[in-house]
Amino acid sequence: MLYWALIFFVVAVIAGLFGFGGIAAASSGVAQILFVLFLVLFLATLVIRLVRGTW
Structure with missing residues (x-):
């Protein structure tokens, strides 16, 4: 993206x-729009990985 x-x-x-x-x-x-969408998806993925502890 x-x-x-x-x-x-x-x-x-x-x-x-x-x-x-x-x-x-x-x-x-x-x-x-695409850049903002990329940032939102990146941050969401980062938070999910940190919460799950798979980092």
Whole structure:
């Protein structure tokens, strides 16, 4: 999921450089959502592993 967030970020940067504002804004929004989702899932997995004692 972090991979996809980075891909959308790169697309947003490239689109911004070429002046495609709408595509850059959409890609940036998707990248932000995916990054936050990745962080939430990572933290949830970390907490579950610590509670179960499998670390």
